Amino acid sequence: MQQLPKILLVIVLPLLLLSCTDKLDVKPISDPSVANFYRNQQDFEQAVNAAYNGLSTYPTRHFFLSEVRSDNMYVPGEGGTYDWNPVNNFMVNSSNTLMSGAWSDCYNTIMRCNSVLDNIDAQKVPDEGIRNQFTGEAKFIRALMYFDLVRFFGGVPKIDHLVTATDAQDIPRAPVQDIYDLIIADLESAAQLLPASYSGGSKGRATLYAAKGILARVYLTRSGPVLLDKGPVLNSNEYAKARDLLKEIINSGSFTFINSYPQIFSYDNENNSESVFEIQFKSGGTGTGTVIPAEMLPGGYMRAEKIPVAGGNDFKYVSNDLVSAYDTNDVRLTFNVLQGYTDENGNFVNQDYFKKFLDPKRYGVDLRDWGINQPVLRYTDVLMMYAETLLHTGGSQAEIDGIVNQVRARAGLAGITGVNEDMLLAERRREFAAEGLRWHDLVRTGKVVTVMNAWMAKEDDKKVMKPMKTEYIIYPIPQTEMNIKPGLYEQNAGY
The missing domain is CATH 1.25.40.890 (Serine Threonine Protein Phosphatase 5, Tetratricopeptide repeat)
Known part of the structure; x- marks a missing residue:
């Protein structure tokens, strides 16, 4: 056939x-x-x-x-x-x-x-x-x-x-x-x-705010500078359209900014007030769990922690550049990144891995069966995209700074002033690490070639990477x- x-x-x-x-x-x-x-x-x-x-x-x-x-x-x-x-x-x-x-x-x-x-x-x-x-x-x-x-x-x-x-x-x-x-x-x-919301077992389904939030992300993506003729960025300058949609979500009162960063990703706090849309997963051997925690972490760590499921590949490292981008007092560093571990033989493994979605006590029946939802769009992203649109539409600098400083305060950091696009992208990188947004952020802002080639010059000690081209x-x-x-x-x- x-x-x-x-x-x-x-x-x-x-x-x-x-x-x-x-x-x-x-x-x-x-x-x-x-x-x-x-x-x-x-x-x-x-x-x-x-x-x-x-x-x-x-x-x-x-x-x-x-x-x-x-x-x-x-x-x-x-x-x-x-x-x-x-x-x-x-x-x-x-x-x-x-x-x-x-x-x-x-x-x-x-x-x-x-x-x-x-x-x-x-x-x-x-x-x-x-x-x-x-x-x-x-x-x-x-x-x-x-x-x-x-x-x-x-x-x-x-x-x-x-x-x-x-x-x-x-x-x-x-x-x-x-x-x-x-x-x-x-x-x-x-x-x-x-609908604007759901109750009971229907929580987690797409709402009108999820649709408006993703549409705002679409407009932001289209709006950036064109580096590749047949790529996803169109220089469409639709920042005002994105701004208005994001403002609708903010003004709806349907979402709140959770003051504890780890609580956003708690297994016991899914579909919380920070969540605009997240993909639903449930462990228990029903085939509806996620593999993400094990995909990001090494098998050696899983064995050392006596987590009775097979671990992932041991060679998916968080870059040194990202780790160094965090202040040592930033709560997101310790929550997002496993900075080395002691293996089952007592040897310290000096490598960094993402552990953002791991709760060692909440494993399922195998490595593909973790019951933690995956955020696609959360309220912090709505706020930070809104700040980005203000940068491009002549919005209030005080409002832009206020949004970024709210995010920084939750992370235990002091406030900053005069936030520009580079500063906003740097804060987004620290905030949304391991959530699948970084490459898209670099592409839609037109910074991907410059940023990636500068990063390779510092990070690629194995000399195996080709220069980034459009x-x-x-x-x-x-x-x-x-x-x-x-x-x-x-x-x-x-x-």
């Missing part, structure tokens, strides 16, 4: 759902027909839950393709070569499995969303409020996936409805602007359709996709 293109593997929704489990109770379906599957509200709820389940790979995608790619980590390749080493070294090629994984995971989730949107109607879901919610959630998730695709790959195939395998083989890459048009339309629609702002189109129909896609420059 001819293998279907990866972006089409989920057009048969019931077969897809057979392999899905979710914190929100996705059950297997036996009916092999998509049309026959969608009969009532419960069927659509199950399908939307499957779309949320598609977000389970979001944390590792941004860890490897944003954190590892950035100046936050130095992962040159020791103890064997892994797919993330060439990502770090700017030597990645189209055959790298991280590329194909990111592409297929995003498109699989997009197709789950398309399946909901193509089939939902008033006859099958009579309750207008519920129907609007399901539609808004599917559009929000689809926009989030296309935002990932456009930032990592540039222009990609625009597929906003279910298509056949034959039809898909004729869909070329759409221009970046066309993908953004879909993202913006989806998020604007989601902001109109979604072509490396985006990744290569996976070779698996290039092979589907030779000539359909043009490979990104530099690969």
